[in-house]
Amino acid sequence: MKFIESIRNGLDSLLGNYPEVVLYGEDLIDPYGGAFKVTKGLSTKYPDRVWNTPISEAAIIGMSAGMAMCKMKPIVEIMFGDFTSLGVDQLLNHLTKYAWMYNNQVETPVTIRTAMGGRRGYGPTHSQSLEALLSTIPGLSIIAPSHYHDPGRILQQAVLEDSSVKVFSEYKLLYPQELQTPNTVKSGLTLDVSSDVYPIAHLSNCEFDNPEILIISYGGNALLLEQVLLDLLIEYELSAQCALPARIKPFDPLQIQHLISEAQVVLVVEESPKCHGWGAEVVATLSEAGLLSGKNVFRIGSAETPIPSSMAQEEQVLPSAAQIMETISQILV
Amino acid sequence: MNASILYKDIYKIRTFEEKVLELFSLGHLRGTTHTYIGQEANAVGVISNLNSNDFVVSNHRCHGHYIAFKKNLYALLCELMGKSDGVCGGRGGSQHLCDGTFYTNGIQGGILPLAAGLAYGAKFNQTGQIAVVFIGDGTLGEGVVYETLNIASKWELPLLVVVENNQYAQSTPIQLTLAGTISKRFEAFGINATELSSFDVLEISNAAKSIIDRVRESSKPYGLILNTYRFASHSKSSDGRDPAEVESMRKHDCLQITERLLQESQIESIQGIVNDEVEKVVLQALEA
Structure with missing residues (x-):
């Protein structure tokens, strides 16, 4: 199975089994299915819970907190990791603050999926890996699986069991990669x-x-x-x-x-x-x-x-x- | 809506806020605090029409909204004093309150997405709740306000945006910062808005009632612009406004305007009850 399929299957399973899960972001509904096609087919299968948003990263990241406080499990797709910068105020001053500064009266189990990394020729503003920048935000979890993991399963566990605010970083060049297991790993490794x-x-x-x-x-x-x-x-x-x-x-x-x-x-x-x-x-x-x-x-x-x-x-x-x-x-x- | 009930909340906010300033100068509070003195009719007029499970999201100047909605003076004062009995155990302080479905934060504009998300949740779960967010005229400079208005309109969210236009962003008069008009901002996003220049809590409450009913029934956002004035300075800093201007606005004191609707005996009775409550709460909080 490819990295992209694993994530898509993970999302499919979450949406299929948990009515509180919603998935939204820019350009992710069919037939387009997302800039990297991760969500292809999901809006057709779950039309009420997979939707497109305006190009408003701060608002869509921020809204996820309110949804989470209403017991929803929002997954926000930010098309390019570079664009998370537009939502940093929401991550820094809102989402990661609420649970603690409100003395644990609320939980914000929000997952922000985003495509990171270079080597695709996208240039200065569409190629960055901002994990280090984001990691300086106290309380923000950063998940960045490789093709030696099972990214779809990790994503499901993150959404369902991890109540922190999470950035789920998907490296662009990993999408077409076959997932590796101890049995399939290259000879010599x-x-x-x-x-x-x-x-x-x-x-x-x-x-x-x-x-x-x-x-x-x-x-x-x-x-x-x-x-x-x-x-x-x-x-x-x-x-x-x-x-x-x-x-x-x-x-x-x-x-x-x-x-x-x-x-x-x-x-x-x-x-x-x-x-x-x-x-x-x-x-x-x-x-x-x-x-x-x-x-x-x-x-x-x-x-x-x-x-x-x-x-x-x-x-x-x-x-x-x-x-x-x-x-x-x-x-x- | 009963004028004596509204008066009691207005008087409670006023008395509490004056006490907060006093306690601050005595050194019992640290950091800063943004008092609501002068604007009380807005919070009371709007919030008196809400259901107890509706969402209220407020800003740095939030004590009045909290008292009108949750009424727990002791928990609020403890929070301002950084004590563990505070609504957030002293973690949040003046600008960062949470109690049930009441939330505040100190970043301008950033609370709008939270309110829209809560409205989304209410609609998604079909609970019949609405979300009300209070912002000020100064917040209209923030871009995320417009991202959220656009989405709230497009997705038909049960969100009431109350703009309390007290004419100043901290020290800067609105004439220096605001292009166009506030109502046209709502209009641009296809959101109906009502603008009211009133210090009469009954008038505000009546307007808010029909708007809140409409938001709940139509599940569509609405704007309520309340042109108002604060009598105290922005926070604990100096007040750069012309003292003559502040003084001239005192004839629009919502407290006195509401008193004119009541009997002398009613006023005395309410003031007595509230004064006792505030005194008791202060003693309790100082000892906590």
């Missing part, structure tokens, strides 16, 4: 997915649990990292493992501390800007716990410039497999 509600997928180029290189990342970066793991093995015979948490905030990196003991290199990879990024938070947490002393620690993320439309220029700004390989080989080879 092993996959182990934890049993947490928000699982951590462990992708490894070796059989053992104490790799020389530990890479912590999430979401669509897995597309780069699966190649990096194979290249490290084939070119340098280095053992490496990727930890890919499905939920990157809250995320306690100490959950993966058992992987650090033998690691000579700890690398955090994200497509958000490296400066003030998610990687900085992960590294700081591990460092405060005394787990990084004597290790080579690197963060790889986007450069501090807008994301160019040109493919050649974009490659210079976003993290690349070559950049990751070079960073590692400078230390270990």
